Amino acid sequence: MNPDTRAIRVWDLPTRLFHWSLVASFATAFLTSESEKLRDIHVIAGYTLAGLLVFRLLWGFVGGGYSRFAEFLPTPRKVIDYLKSLLNGKPQHYIGHNPAGAVAIFLLLGMGAVASASGWAVYESLGGHFMEELHEVVANGMMALVAIHIAGVIVSSWLHKENLIRAMITGWKHLRNADTAG
Amino acid sequence: MRHILIIATVFFTASAQAETPRDFLQRFEKEAGAAASPERGARFFTTKQGGEWSCSSCHTGTPTQAGRHAKTDKAITPLAPAANAERFTDAARVDKWFRRNCNDTLNRVCSAQEKADVIAWLLSLK
Numbered sequence: 001m002n003p004d005t006r007a008i009r010v011w012d013l014p015t016r017l018f019h020w021s022l023v024a025s026f027a028t029a030f031l032t033s034e035s036e037k038l039r040d041i042h043v044i045a046g047y048t049l050a051g052l053l054v055f056r057l058l059w060g061f062v063g064g065g066y067s068r069f070a071e072f073l074p075t076p077r078k079v080i081d082y083l084k085s086l087l088n089g090k091p092q093h094y095i096g097h098n099p100a101g102a103v104a105i106f107l108l109l110g111m112g113a114v115a116s117a118s119g120w121a122v123y124e125s126l127g128g129h130f131m132e133e134l135h136e137v138v139a140n141g142m143m144a145l146v147a148i149h150i151a152g153v154i155v156s157s158w159l160h161k162e163n164l165i166r167a168m169i170t171g172w173k174h175l176r177n178a179d180t181a182g
Numbered sequence: 183m184r185h186i187l188i189i190a191t192v193f194f195t196a197s198a199q200a201e202t203p204r205d206f207l208q209r210f211e212k213e214a215g216a217a218a219s220p221e222r223g224a225r226f227f228t229t230k231q232g233g234e235w236s237c238s239s240c241h242t243g244t245p246t247q248a249g250r251h252a253k254t255d256k257a258i259t260p261l262a263p264a265a266n267a268e269r270f271t272d273a274a275r276v277d278k279w280f281r282r283n284c285n286d287t288l289n290r291v292c293s294a295q296e297k298a299d300v301i302a303w304l305l306s307l308k
Contacts, residue, residue, distance in 0.1 A: 036240070036286045039253050125256065129275070 010095060011171045012064040018056050019168055025049040026112075029119075030143060033136075043123060050116035053109060066096035074102040091159045095173065098156065104149050111145070114138045203263045203270035207301045213294035223303030226296055233287045237300070246307050262307040270301060 011019075029045035032038035060069035078099040085092040092098070097105060118135040121127045127134075157164045167173045211218050227237040227245075240258055241249040246265040249258035260266040270276055284292035292300075 034282050034285065036251065036253060036282065037235070039251070043254075123254075123256070 005174045005176055007172050007174050008095065009171055010066050010167055010173045012067055013171065014055075014059055014063060015067045016168060016171055018052055018059065022049065022052050022056075022112075025052060026142065026146070030139065033139065043119075046116055046119045049112060050120075053112050053116065056109065072097035072099075072102040072105070074099040074106070079103060086159070091156075093160055095175065101149070101152060101156075104145055104152065108142060108145055108149070111138050111142045115142060200271050201273060203301060203305055206270050206273075206276055207298055207305065210294045210298035210301065214298055216295060216298075218295075218298035218302035220299070220303040220306045223296075223299030223301070227300055227303060231288045233289055235287050237283065237287060239287075244307075245304060262304045264305075264308050269304075 025045045025048040029042055029049060032042040032045065035042075059067055065071060072094075079102075082092050082094075082099040086100075115135060115138045118127070118131050118138065121131045122135050153164045162173060162175075207218060227241075228243045230236045235252055238245075239252040241261045245261040248260055250256070251258060259268070261269055263269050280292055280297055284290065284296075
């Protein structure tokens with residue numbers, strides 16, 4: 001290993017399993033959304049997603065270091081400073097979630113909860129057309145956020161010269177020794 | 183101020199203009215360039231069109247009655263306007279459900295003629 005870098009375990013196994021399971025369940029739910037024939041698969045994917053969210057909510061309080069909500073709670077100040085630093089071309093480096101990513105995460109968790117609850121209501125014929133619309137609007141909003149999240153990961157990986165996708169698979173980040181903890 | 187009034191007028195006209203099943207019949211007949219046939223619509227609705235399901239798999243062969251989802255067994259409100267005044271009154275919903283259900287039953291989109299025929303038949307049911 002390069003002597004100028006050190007490896008650090010950023011994402012614990014439960015966080016990584018949660019992340020990729022959420023990807024799989026949301027993708028499954030999204031791809032089966034238009035079909036009545038696949039409605040049972042859609043519902044199973046939705047319940048899976050809801051269960052994963054419950055786990056993440058608990059893990060945000062009892063999980064390891066960088067997985068805890070308290071570690072990456074985005075204050076308006078932090079978000080503005082971070083976005084400014086991006087525009088200045090001198091992006092602040094965070095070992096865990098950066099503040100913009102953190103906003104996306106809390107939004108995704110919240111919207112996932114609304115999508116799950118409204119999906120359940122639609123399936124139980126509660127709430128009428130309004131509930132149906134809400135379910136679709138929120139799910140589409142989540143997909144838009146996912147797109148922004150992926151774009152953010154690519155831009156961040158490039159700006160900081162670190163492979164964030166690999167980090168979410170292996171859990172490890174290779175930090176330059178000059179990096180300070182964020 | 184005048185602009186706001188115009189925008190408000192357009193908005194309220196658009197939202198207040200609830201469509202009727204006849205409007206959709208006319209729209210699809212116009213798109214198809216031919217008159218609808220209720221008999222053809224009945225045949226189309228109650229027989230399989232290449233897929234595993236027909237329309238009647240969920241909506242029953244007498245859509246003045248409530249249907250039952252072929253996969254989930256959930257109740258479906260009647261499709262015929264005579265039995266359910268909500269049906270075919272909202273363009274977004276009509277387009278959405280033709281898109282979804284045609285794909286489930288035909289593995290393709292429905293033609294304007296097919297939609298016109300089905301609506302003509304549903305309107306003939308009392």
